[in-house]
Amino acid sequence: MFFMFTVVTTVLLTSIAFAVDMGRAYDEQRQLQIVADSAALAGVSALGSGTNYSIILSVVEAIAQANGATIDEIMENEPRCGTWERGEFIESNGRSCPSSANAVQVNIKRTIPTRFAHLMNQHSMTLRASAVAYLPPPEGGNCIRPFGIEDSHLKKLSVSEGGTFSVSGSQGMGNWGKIDLNGNASSGEEYTLLMLSNLCDEAIAPGNFVSTGTGNAQIDQVFQSLLDDLTPPFAARNMVFAVTTDFGNGNSEVQIQRFIKVNLLSQEGSGAGWRASFQLVEWDAEPDAPVTPSRRLVK
Amino acid sequence: MKTTLLSKQSGGAFVEAAVVTPMLLMLIVSMMQFGYIYGVLTNLRGASAVAARMAILGSASSQVDVCEAAKNAVTSIVDASQLECQTSPSVLPAPVNSPVTITLSYAVPLLASNSGVLKGPTFTVSARTTMQ
Numbered sequence: 001m002f003f004m005f006t007v008v009t010t011v012l013l014t015s016i017a018f019a020v021d022m023g024r025a026y027d028e029q030r031q032l033q034i035v036a037d038s039a040a041l042a043g044v045s046a047l048g049s050g051t052n053y054s055i056i057l058s059v060v061e062a063i064a065q066a067n068g069a070t071i072d073e074i075m076e077n078e079p080r081c082g083t084w085e086r087g088e089f090i091e092s093n094g095r096s097c098p099s100s101a102n103a104v105q106v107n108i109k110r111t112i113p114t115r116f117a118h119l120m121n122q123h124s125m126t127l128r129a130s131a132v133a134y135l136p137p138p139e140g141g142n143c144i145r146p147f148g149i150e151d152s153h154l155k156k157l158s159v160s161e162g163g164t165f166s167v168s169g170s171q172g173m174g175n176w177g178k179i180d181l182n183g184n185a186s187s188g189e190e191y192t193l194l195m196l197s198n199l200c201d202e203a204i205a206p207g208n209f210v211s212t213g214t215g216n217a218q219i220d221q222v223f224q225s226l227l228d229d230l231t232p233p234f235a236a237r238n239m240v241f242a243v244t245t246d247f248g249n250g251n252s253e254v255q256i257q258r259f260i261k262v263n264l265l266s267q268e269g270s271g272a273g274w275r276a277s278f279q280l281v282e283w284d285a286e287p288d289a290p291v292t293p294s295r296r297l298v299k
Numbered sequence: 300m301k302t303t304l305l306s307k308q309s310g311g312a313f314v315e316a317a318v319v320t321p322m323l324l325m326l327i328v329s330m331m332q333f334g335y336i337y338g339v340l341t342n343l344r345g346a347s348a349v350a351a352r353m354a355i356l357g358s359a360s361s362q363v364d365v366c367e368a369a370k371n372a373v374t375s376i377v378d379a380s381q382l383e384c385q386t387s388p389s390v391l392p393a394p395v396n397s398p399v400t401i402t403l404s405y406a407v408p409l410l411a412s413n414s415g416v417l418k419g420p421t422f423t424v425s426a427r428t429t430m431q
Contacts, residue, residue, distance in 0.1 A: 027337075027341055030341070030344070030345070031344060034344065034345075034348040034428060037348070037352075038348070038351070038428065038429065038430045038431075041352070041355065041356075041430055041431070042398070042430065042431035045355075045396045045431055046396065059431065062398075062431075063398065063429055063430065063431050066398070066400070066429035067427075067428060067429055295356065
């Protein structure tokens with residue numbers, strides 16, 4: 001009888017210890033995560049020109065304390081500035097916050113005393129929470145794509161708004177189409193990225209001279225990728241291209257005359273034989289201003 | 300003699316039961332009440348965090364929107380219509396990059412469910428989250 005009592009009591013007490021202490025730890029962990037999230041979001045809100053590490057740290061500490069954390073809990077593993085690139089936080093060196101930083105990481109460590117687990121010689125539990133908040137780059141639906149169409153070509157076709165027109169690799173002088181809006185057009189990867197995602201820069205305006213990119217590489221694939229996007233608002237719709245002076249043969253410069261808004265209708269051919277059809281939406285379009293998205297939180 | 304002893308033993312058990320049962324019931328009711336209060340507190344903490352995040356990220360444009368978001372974030376153990384919501388600053392949206400504090404309070408009915416069948420005293424639970 002006594003043996004049974006001992007066994008049952010031990011099992012019961014162990015279960016209670018587990019349930020009570022683990023339940024509390026779970027709740028505390030949730031609370032700690034809220035503190036880490038709040039502190040990281042606050043830290044990233046302070047990023048910007050003229051910001052240094054101590055400013056970020058003071059903001060992080062203030063918000064963490066307002067949510068019940070102590071300085072020691074935050075400073076056990078100091079908050080860090082860094083960059084968020086391709087789903088990864090890349091930490092800046094030491095206590096620095098360079099102008100290129102777009103993310104803040106906060107780590108919190110809290111040790112809580114146990115209640116019933118004392119009976120099993122477990123006097124405390126250590127909980128950790130981590131959060132990274134970052135500022136996504138400005139984005140906009142209709143900023144500018146690094147593609148130029150010769151003004152003379154459009155005028156020759158007498159295309160009007162709502163009408164359709166085609167462009168192809170074989171028209172005009174030499175290689176044409178690609179324009180270097182940010183000084184990186186020589187990179188095929190950069191050209192593809194900007195064609196698919198827009199380049200939002202208010203400095204790009206009619207009257208600007210821009211270098212032309214060379215070669216026909218990626219043009220057909222990019223147009224096809226745009227057409228393959230079947231998710232609203234559809235990448236191939238309402239694209240803004242530059243209307244330029246005539247392209248020269250090989251590397252040259254063209255001047256931006258204005259912008260047009262087009263819908264890409266089809267693409268055929270490959271390499272220098274690419275050919276794309278468009279519908280003209282606006283003859284003289286005003287690219288949308290970049291939109292700065294909200295801060296984002298990742299854990 | 301035997302009969303007397305037996306009857307004494309039965310009486311002893313009855314007295315023991317009479318003493319222990321209310322204590323046991325009290326313990327069980329207290330545990331349930333404590334669990335309920337703790338559940339409400341956990342709910343309010345989560346809801347205040349959701350509301351605060353909406354307030355700072357511009358997803359909710361006014362105090363009414365923020366408090367509505369908090370009410371939507373609580374589970375059914377909290378009567379959302381009885382939830383008290385306060386924001387600091389009281390006028391939202393707050394200036395860019397300034398802190399916003401959301402405080403949620405709820406009067407938990409004691410010794411009764413929140414069905415309103417038994418109206419008893421209440422215990423006020425509150426949770427607060429500050430974000431910037």
